[in-house]
Amino acid sequence: MRALVTGASGFIGSHLVERLLAEGAQVKCLVRRHSNLRWLKNLPVILSPGDFQDPASLARAVRDVEEVYHVAGATRAARRAEYFRANHQATVNLLRACRDHGPPGQKFIFISSLAAAGPSAGEPLAEDTPSRPVSAYGASKLLAEQAVLNFSRQRSATIIRPPVVYGPRDQEALLLFRSVQRGFHIIPGRGAQRLSLVHIQDLVAGILLASRRAQGRGEIYYLSGEQDCDWQDLGECLGRVLGRRVRTLYAPGWMIHLAGLAGSAISQLSRTPALWNLDKVKEIRQTYWLCSCRKARMELGFQPVMDLSEGLTATAAWYRRMGWL
Template sequence: MARVLVTGANGFVGSHLVEHLLSLGHEVTCLVRRTSNLQWIEALPVRFAYGEARLPESLPPVVKGQEYIFHNAGVTRAWNARGYIETNALGTRNMLRACAAAGDSIRKFVLVSSQAAAGPCRDGRVVTEDDTPRPVSHYGRSKLLAEKFAHRFENRLPVTIVRPSAVYGPRDRDGLDLFKNARRHLATIVGFRRASLLSTHVRDIVEGIALAGLAEESAGRTYFISYDKPHSWEEITDAIGEVVGKTAIRLRVHGDTVKLLGRWITALAATARALGLRPERSGPPLLTVARSIELAQRCWLCSCERAKKELAFSPKIGLREGIRLTAEWYRREGWI
């Protein structure tokens, strides 16, 4: 049994990671804010530590005595580049500094990055960990900057970087609209040419993260964690339609139109917030500028072969099974 700290533990991926680490028999501490919604983890046998990666003074007592740090905290939606960098990049640097100062107790710092840090495919070729990263959005660039900070600490800490692909599953709010739209007989497809992407169930994602983090030989390595068979948006939306029992009409939207919508929606939401028409604490809209740029790309394929060979990672949940499990959970919770 190891002492493990998970940041971002109350979120979608983080809460599943906490559950998985507990199932492996580890002693888990969750770094959360005083204002965090703990609905997914409050009943679990974990210890709560209060602090925030953006507040460096709160971190030393939190990391003290921990053996494995799974730094999963971050934002996938922000108003601008600064918002992504402050949390995803500078927050990571704060965590690294605190861990480096904590002494030899820390056996591994695991940075949960993103496929977005590497960027989309080039000429349809699957991206590997050896390829030069080419992120296309502020989100992806902030995650890549976090990776660069992690590399700078490799002479002081054992560091492993994981890049999960697009992830879905129970508790995922970002993918919920796909299911709601399917119930309205609507499937929105970005682009007029077939796009390829890897969509991975959260259970496979957290298993891969844990394998990478807990393996001693993974220090200094970067791993893509993903399903190993690509799908198109047509296949994904058709599978969702089957599960919810609706035949959806495909609405195709040009990638440039999606990017324009992302800019408009973000600008309108920011203006409404500034005028007091939107709550001050409300977050950015689902379709941010960064998200719209990523959706407009035709190919998001990466190779998980390194994780398979070095970590014995084996994604198990196929698309239709994963969508069925997700829809069942949404129904139980009254989300659809």
């Protein structure tokens, strides 16, 4: 089996590459000129230099692979238009290359996001709940999904919507780990937000199941872990994992908004995506980011194995080994 992975230099993509290699696949990685190849450099992969704005490079990347895993995407951006360029336009260009240059029977697996569907009203979202994204990031992923759905009328395509993903190499959760390690747990707002999460190991296992077992007719699957949690649960669990007594601090809404305003202003001036911006503020204000993986269980046999405590313990151990924590 030959597979192409876009976004292979990133957190999710690099784990997917390793998993595909472990299953005996030949893996090709679409990488940009400035991609950081630290997670790929010791792996027996074929690097396919390219860019989503360069159709010839996409044609070269897709023409001899049976599976295309489109993981690349911008989770933060300096401007609204950048989300749409990196998430929607890039997907449209890649789909066009697959349509024109991909071998018959090629499978396309798109890594979207729970953000494309938007927050839930309390109950975990199912795949057929109407989508109402609240952020530019979510809206750009939803538009990309629509392009994949159109494509699925002629070619095999499947959409995966992960919630928050954590595990080794993730730099976003690292900030939370570092703060708890110092004895502080900073909770946004009043701490009422509940989240679905998935450990990277469970996510990549689910992605491969989707690629092997889904019909490829534009099905959407949520892949989440067993437990959801709120910020309090997360802080307490992490405190136990790191062996720290944790003092909880609440960041009021105005402070979160001010930080978002500052992040957006700085990133617009510097033209570099900030970790925190007004788009992320829209997401953090929602109470429920919950999804159910029931459909993936029933149709794909997806069975997440990492519980939160085990997943956080494994992640902390990796951060420590790397000297990140």
